[in-house]
Amino acid sequence: MSLTSQLPALQVVVPMLTAPMVMLLRGSSLAWAAATAASVMAFCIAIALTLGVHDAGVLTYAMGGWPAPFGIELRIDAFNVLLLLITTGASSVALLSGRFSLARDLPEDRQPLFYAAWMVALTGLSGIAVTGDAFNVFVFMEISSLAGYILVAAGPDRRALTATIKYLVMGTIGATFYLIGVGLVYMMTGTLNFADMEVRLAEVTDRAPILLAAGFITVGLALKAAVFPLHFWLPNAYHHAPHMVTVFLAACATKVALYVLLRFDFVVFQGNLVGHMAQYAGFLAPLAILGILVGSAIAVVEGHLKRLLAYSSVAQIGYILLGASFGDMAGLSAAFTHMFNHALAKGGLFLVLAAFALRTSGLRLRDVAGLAHRMPLTCAALLILGASLVGIPGTAGFISKWLLLSAAFQQGPLGMVAVVVVVLSSLAAVVYVWKIVEQLYFGEPEDVSDKAATRTQASPFKSEAPAMLLLGIWVVALANIYFGLFPGFTVSLSESAAAGLMSHLP
Amino acid sequence: MEILGLYNYWVFVVLLMIGLYAVIAKPNLMKKLLGLSIFQAAVFLLYITMDKVDGGTAPIIQPGAVDQLYSNPLPQVLILTAIVVGISTIALGLAVVVRIFEAYGTIEDDEIQQADTRE
Numbered sequence: 001m002s003l004t005s006q007l008p009a010l011q012v013v014v015p016m017l018t019a020p021m022v023m024l025l026r027g028s029s030l031a032w033a034a035a036t037a038a039s040v041m042a043f044c045i046a047i048a049l050t051l052g053v054h055d056a057g058v059l060t061y062a063m064g065g066w067p068a069p070f071g072i073e074l075r076i077d078a079f080n081v082l083l084l085l086i087t088t089g090a091s092s093v094a095l096l097s098g099r100f101s102l103a104r105d106l107p108e109d110r111q112p113l114f115y116a117a118w119m120v121a122l123t124g125l126s127g128i129a130v131t132g133d134a135f136n137v138f139v140f141m142e143i144s145s146l147a148g149y150i151l152v153a154a155g156p157d158r159r160a161l162t163a164t165i166k167y168l169v170m171g172t173i174g175a176t177f178y179l180i181g182v183g184l185v186y187m188m189t190g191t192l193n194f195a196d197m198e199v200r201l202a203e204v205t206d207r208a209p210i211l212l213a214a215g216f217i218t219v220g221l222a223l224k225a226a227v228f229p230l231h232f233w234l235p236n237a238y239h240h241a242p243h244m245v246t247v248f249l250a251a252c253a254t255k256v257a258l259y260v261l262l263r264f265d266f267v268v269f270q271g272n273l274v275g276h277m278a279q280y281a282g283f284l285a286p287l288a289i290l291g292i293l294v295g296s297a298i299a300v301v302e303g304h305l306k307r308l309l310a311y312s313s314v315a316q317i318g319y320i321l322l323g324a325s326f327g328d329m330a331g332l333s334a335a336f337t338h339m340f341n342h343a344l345a346k347g348g349l350f351l352v353l354a355a356f357a358l359r360t361s362g363l364r365l366r367d368v369a370g371l372a373h374r375m376p377l378t379c380a381a382l383l384i385l386g387a388s389l390v391g392i393p394g395t396a397g398f399i400s401k402w403l404l405l406s407a408a409f410q411q412g413p414l415g416m417v418a419v420v421v422v423v424l425s426s427l428a429a430v431v432y433v434w435k436i437v438e439q440l441y442f443g444e445p446e447d448v449s450d451k452a453a454t455r456t457q458a459s460p461f462k463s464e465a466p467a468m469l470l471l472g473i474w475v476v477a478l479a480n481i482y483f484g485l486f487p488g489f490t491v492s493l494s495e496s497a498a499a500g501l502m503s504h505l506p
Numbered sequence: 507m508e509i510l511g512l513y514n515y516w517v518f519v520v521l522l523m524i525g526l527y528a529v530i531a532k533p534n535l536m537k538k539l540l541g542l543s544i545f546q547a548a549v550f551l552l553y554i555t556m557d558k559v560d561g562g563t564a565p566i567i568q569p570g571a572v573d574q575l576y577s578n579p580l581p582q583v584l585i586l587t588a589i590v591v592g593i594s595t596i597a598l599g600l601a602v603v604v605r606i607f608e609a610y611g612t613i614e615d616d617e618i619q620q621a622d623t624r625e
Contacts, residue, residue: 142591158609
């Protein structure tokens with residue numbers, strides 16, 4: 001047994017074992033270093049798994065040596081590694097570049113505990129992405145959510161607490177709905193393994209409980225994924241969390257829930273429920289379209305940068321869902337590519353906001369006026385990331401919007417509605433990104449006689465973000481350009497992920 | 507008679523709805539968490555119900571007992587895990603409510619919102 005075959009388990013075990021260790025470490029620097037090292041190691045494991053999946057197709061791992069469906073099976077295909085790359089990558093970038101930002105948001109003695117919670121959140125999110133067992137997904141989902149509530153509650157403002165309790169209540173309802181759904185499926189099939197469920201469901205004659213289960217699971221996970229109109233917890237949670245937590249959660253938390261939704265739906269239900277595709281598309285497509293429109297519209301009028309990007313996330317979740325609701329190869333691969341590209345763009349933008357927050361008194365539009373003169377490099381990166389969010393050719397965002405539009409064109413008249421919506425929302429994105437850029441480059445700082453402003457006027461690079469943060473921002477910004485010019489990797493990964501799901505359709 | 511025979515499921519549904527109602531309708535955060543707890547307890551009952559086999563006994567293999575009918579132990583194990591998850595969630599929620607009380611001086615949702623909008 002070589003070490004390579006243990007990688008699926010190590011993906012979860014590494015952050016899990018780091019968590020208690022980090023908690024015992026005293027001194028924030030050591031804790032940060034240990035957490036970052038574990039996160040980077042998890043990212044390396046994810047890369048190794050990606051290579052493994054590229055060669056072997058599907059990797060399976062029987063936990064504790066018990067063969068599936070009796071034991072818990074870890075099962076990794078292209079869709080899983082896509083998620084793992086997003087999750088571990090976002091965590092690594094946020095930790096690597098977030099030292100100063102986190103040190104400012106948190107008291108020194110709380111930091112080891114905070115990093116421990118971060119590791120637990122990473123454990124949960126990677127756990128969801130590796131497991132092939134429906135109940136195991138629930139446990140990992142709650143592990144990641146509980147840790148996520150702690151991370152959000154660590155926000156500097158007391159409003160972080162109210163955001164947390166809202167997030168906690170909504171998240172728990174979502175997870176409990178999922179649990180009811182899994183229970184109903186278990187009642188009818190006697191198994192918890194996704195692949196086994198698919199096989200055994202074919203023998204079940206009474207489909208009413210299964211239909212009910214599909215409803216519970218879809219609604220519960222839509223709540224977790226902040227699908228419109230179940231998104232109300234999201235803007236508050238993103239707004240009041242520490243900036244680096246927002247980077248981490250915005251890049252992956254909702255996408256992991258969407259992953260479970262799609263995995264469950266395609267593997268278990270699509271092949272076994274008659275007419276399920278029509279119900280599924282009929283339910284999700286309108287929500288996706290409304291989410292895109294409402295999210296973009298609110299982002300246009302929103303005056304606080306973090307909330308603006310949070311509402312933009314609601315719209316972007318809509319894009320992913322819209323692609324997935326087409327239910328064909330092109331739509332699914334567009335959705336998966338967008339998961340990856342949106343994580344890159346939005347994660348980068350929240351990193352930029354974290355950099356701004358270190359140098360300004362707040363993150364309202366008027367607080368960042370004229371900041372481009374003081375932080376030219378950071379603002380230049382924001383231009384690239386913003387372009388990627390809008391979908392300007394040459395950036396990663398363009399690739400996924402292009403795929404989404406070409407998938408929509410194949411859908412007939414309904415697809416045309418989707419095209420119009422995507423174009424409208426892209427225009428809205430131009431407006432809200434421009435709103436930020438205009439303030440940064442052409443806005444007049446309110447208090448020009450401010451000592452700091454005059455001092456930095458002389459040497460414009462003085463108040464740039466700390467080197468590590470700036471480096472992180474630029475790595476992400478350049479990755480946006482790289483994956484925009486050479487989309488081969490993301491697109492082929494997404495296509496094999498989509499093919500994996502499509503193979504379950506009758 | 508069939509309806510009455512399924513009374514476990516009715517209790518499940520009624521508890522679920524009571525819990526959900528409390529979470530949505532009560533402005534007091536403590537009551538919200540109580541509702542959440544009832545909501546989760548309902549699901550525990552669903553799982554416990556489904557493992558019962560008519561005439562089945564506790565799933566412990568005894569020497570000499572052949573053709574013994576056992577209840578399914580797996581859902582009990584599952585729900586044990588879910589109970590632990592539920593306890594942790596409520597504990598965390600209560601901790602957050604304590605911090606909210608320290609920060610705002612109230613745990614009424616509407617008063618907290620008023621305090622937030624004043625800022």
